[in-house]
Amino acid sequence: MLYERVLTGIVGGAVFLAAVVAGGAWFAGLIVILGLIGFAELLRMKGHRYFEIPALAGFVLTAAWLFCGTGWLQAWPGVLLWTVFGFLLLTVILKNRYTFGDVSFLFVGTLYVGLSFHYVLQVRDLPDGLLLFMFLLLCIWATDTGAYFIGRALKGPKIWPAISPNKTVSGTVAGLAAAALTGAVFFAVAGGGHPLAQWVVTALVISVSGQLGDFVESGIKRSFDVKDSGRILPGHGGVLDRFDSLLFAAPIAYHVLVWFRF
Template sequence: MKQRVITGVVAGAGFLGIIILGGHFFAGLIFLLATVAMKELLAMKQIRVMTARGFAGFFLMWLLLIPDSYINFEAFAYERAEFFLLLLIVLLALTVISRNKWTFDDAGFTVLASVYVGFGFHYFHYARTIEEGLMHVILILILVWSSDSGAYFAGRKFGKHKLSPSISPKKTIEGSAGGVVLALITGTTFLLFMPLFNSWLVSLLFMLTVSLVGQLGDLVESAFKRHYAVKDSGNVLPGHGGILDRFDSLIFVMPIIYLFGFL
């Protein structure tokens, strides 16, 4: 527990400091976090980094991750999405060229993992670059962390009905509700001092979306770990597991709130 607290305080302070700095510092941190997260996913599938399969995964993820301001696709013959589609066709063709040493399952995992990590961290960086981006990111972090903490303590105190026992046996419906309640309390308090939206209805929808989708993101990563029979995604953060263990909710939330028009 002591190690967990120390790691949380030191890593959290450093993380918040770089978020405040923004710019190239934040972009560099996002690149590093996404790269480590992709490595963790590949390790679950027992794909080594220094292989063609590993390189393909990283390349696809980086293609989706890199901010628009850092790469000019007008210099190429294809848009980002078109280039990604071209690479997908190449991956599928490799199943034939390699005589199924590179399987359809390998190709599917590589694509899904790159989209999950790449887009998740891409929109995390994007959120920091918009108007009042720093406050948006801080609010999202508060909501995600409050939801996680509220679910943990409410689940321990009141939890009786399992939320998804086949994926995460300890999570309960009561815990999930507690997470939403604490997220609404902390989010409302923040927005009273730093209003970011035009109406309280939009604010409420935003807070509910972040809390509920964040909890879903946590379950998605739990499903990965259960499927591949691993306890933690990695050990880069002593006492906390891997990068995916800490950012699973956040990188699931970011593309959704972008698609819903909150960013």
């Protein structure tokens, strides 16, 4: 229902933005919760139970990526290999009730959700974190809005119908243009000693990576023949449905922002 969708968007958006502005433990706590719910949604789509040993190991590893990123790999260089071995041994211990494909899905899922959400925190923790995180969000929202309205108005060829049948080439181009405009606005308002080209290039990188994240999530859902990743957000689906673009855009944006010394 439209009313349900709008109400959830307003309330959920207000809570999320309040946490973004507050930063610190408030924002970190919300992101950790979202990350663990997102991993639970992957389990649900795959048909795994939450309280079996491989799933519980996945929750622990997702939390480790969320809190520590790749820092713990530098402290214990061999731990990644031992972690992979641990997941593989579960196939033997559980007598192939969880197959190689199952544990591979779980392990990659912890990276996709946990490490990606970790970079959401990293962007917010940059020196101008609030400004740059709002830049990241607004580039994603501008891309989605431009793609939706212009794509519906102009229609035309589909960009990838096998994965996402409603997305058009015109919508994709409009999304890129809207993100570039957002970069120009931030240059005009914030500047920060960075040239227009850096703001616009970063905005375009965010737009492209966000759209790729959208396609990836659509592909995952299509492979499991589900419409939504979850039901926690009435009218919007699950956490992965709402944050698919951010999961791809945040890690890439973080490295571009650091590279440009924002």
